[in-house]
C-alpha cells in the first residue's frame with residue numbers, strides 16, 4: 001500500500017500545505033517533521049512560482065518571499081531528501097507545470113522518486129492535458145493527483161475514473177484563500193465521485209476554522225488546509241514552528257471527532 | 260492532434276475551475292463562426308462603427324527617401340479607438356452577447372485593448388472591468404482616463420512585475436471566481452485554446468484587405484509583410500492570409516528594449532525557451548528554473564514575456580522570421596514616420612517601421628514591403644517626450 005493510501009486508512013486525513021522555502025529552506029525543513037508530529041497526515045509542498053495563477057494573495061506572497069530568499073527546485077529536492085530521513089509522512093509537490101517542464105520532466109520525476117516524493121498536484125494541468133506528465137509520473141511511481149471543481153459537473157466521471165492517490169475536490173470557485181463560508185454542495189460533488197470510484201476524496205480551498213474542517217471531514221475522506229497555515233508563516237516567519245503546530249493540533253482534533 | 264494545437268504549441272493549460280468557461284466559449288465560437296446572422300452583424304460593426312476597410316497607403320516619401328522597395332502602410336491606426344485591437348474586441352463582445360453574458364473583463368498593457376474593450380462594452384451594454392498593471396497605469400495615464408470615460412472600471416494590478424503578464428494573471432483569477440455572467444475578452448493570440456484561434460480569426464481581416472487592396476494597386480502580392488509582435492495578434496492578422504503564398508516573407512518585430520544581450524528586453528523568440536504558461540505551450544522569457552522573467556520595453560504593448568503559439572509554430576517551421584528591434588530604433592522610427600509622412604505611429608508599430616527602414620534600401624525598386632501600422636501614437640507622445648528628456652505641461 002502506498003504512503004498516500006495509508007494516510008487515508010481508517011481515518012479522515014488532514015492534509016497541510018506550505019510553500020517550500022517560505023520564508024527560507026531551513027524553516028521548511030524544520031516545519032515538515034514538526035507538522036507531521038503535530039498530526040498532519042500528508043504534506044503538500046508548494047514549489048514557489050513567479051506567476052501562481054490559481055493562488056490568492058496569501059500564497060502569492062509566500063511564493064514571492066520564497067523566491068526572493070533564493071528558493072529553487074534543486075534546493076527543495078535536497079531539503080526533501082534530508083526530511084525523508086526524519087519522517088515517513090507522505091509528501092506531495094504542488095507545482096505549476098512550467099517549473100517541471102523547464103527543469104526536464106524526466107529529470108524532475110526521477111529526482112522526486114529519489115528523494116521520496118509520493119505525489120504531484122499540478123493546478124494548471126487539467127484532465128485534457130495530463131498526458132504532458134502522466135507517463136513520467138507512472139514511470140517513477142509518483143501519483144499524479146487529479147482535481148475536480150464546482151464547475152466540473154459532467155466532467156467528474158471521467159476525471160474520477162482515472163484519478164490516482166486521492167481526488168482533490170475544490171470547494172469553491174476562484175483561487176486559494178480562506179473563506180468565511182463554503183457554499184458549494186460538497187456532499188453532492190462527492191456522491192457523484194462515489195458513483196464511479198472509491199478513491200479517497202479530500203476537500204480543499206477556503207478551509208481555515210476547526211468547524212469548517214470538521215464539517216468538510218464529515219462529507220469526505222480528508223481536508224486540505226493551505227492559506228490559513230501559510231498566513232501564520234507569513235506572520236511569524238522563522239518563528240512559525242510553534243503557532244503552526246498548535247494550529248495543526250487544533251484542526252486535527254476537530255477532524256478526529258468526525259470519525 | 261489534440262485540440263487547439265499549432266504543432267506541439269498551444270493547448271489548454273488552465274485550472275480545472277476554468278475548463279467549463281473555455282469549453283463554453285469554444286462551443287459558442289464553433290457555432291457562431293459559421294452563423295450568417297452573426298457574421299453579418301460583425302461585418303456591419305466593422306464597416307460602420309470601426310471604419311473598415313482600413314486604408315492601404317502608399318508611403319511615397321518614405322519610399323523615395325529609403326531608395327529601395329516600395330513601402331505600403333496598412334493603416335490600422337485609423338480604426339475607431341486607434342488600433343487593430345477593435346477588430347478582435349467587436350467579435351468577442353458580440354460573441355459574449357450571443358452567449359448571454361452581461362459582463363466582460365480584460366487585461367491591458369498599453370491600454371489599447373482596454374480602451375477597445377471599454378468602447379465595445381459601452382456600445383453593446385456590457386458591464387466592463389479592465390485589469391492593468393500599476394506600472395502601465397503610470398506609463399499610460401491618458402488611456403486609464405479614457406477607459407473610465409467609457410464607463411469601465413480600471414483595476415490596478417499590484418502583484419508581480421505590475422505589467423501586462425500580471426494583468427493577465429489577475430484577469431484569469433477574476434474569471435475563475437465569476438464566469439456565469441462574465442466573458443474574459445483576451446487581447447492577443449495567446450492564452451488557452453480557443454483564444455489563439457478566435458483572436459486570429461477576428462484579426463485575419465487585416466491580411467485579407469491587404470491582399471485585395473494591393474492587388475488593386477499593384478496587381479501582385481507583396482514581397483514582405485512586417486508587423487510588430489507582442490502577443491502577436493496584429494502580426495498574425497496581417498500574416499495569415501499569406502501563409503500559403505510562400506513567395507511572401509513574413510517578419511515579426513519583437514521588442515529588444517535596451518538590447519537582446521542586456522537583461523532589459525522582451526524579445527521572446529530571440530531570448531526565450533519553450534515553456535507552458537498562461538494556458539499555452541509556447542516560447543517564454545524565463546530562467547532555467549522556469550520562473551517567468553521580468554521583461555522590459557519602452558512599449559507597454561510589447562512588454563510581454565511570451566508569444567502566441569501559432570507564432571511559435573511559424574517560427575519553428577521557418578515560415579515566419581522574428582527580429583529584435585531596440586527602444587532606440589523604435590523611437591527613431593517613431594520620429595521618422597511622423598516627419599516623413601505626417602503619421603505618428605504607436606510606439607509598438609514603430610518597431611515594425613524601424614525594421615522596414617533597414618530592409619527597404621537593400622531591396623529592388625519593384626519589390627514591395629507592407630508594414631502593418633497597428634496603431635496610432637497619440638497615447639505615446641508623453642512617454643516619447645519623457646524618453647527624450649522633454650518636460651511637458653498640460
Ligand SMILES: Cc1ncc(COP(=O)(O)O)c(C=O)c1O
Nearest residue numbers: 371447489490491492493560634
Ligand atoms: C498599437 C499596438 N500594436 C501592437 C500591440 C501588441 O499586441 P499584438 O502583438 O497582439 O498585436 C499593441 C498592444 O497593446 C498595441 O496597442
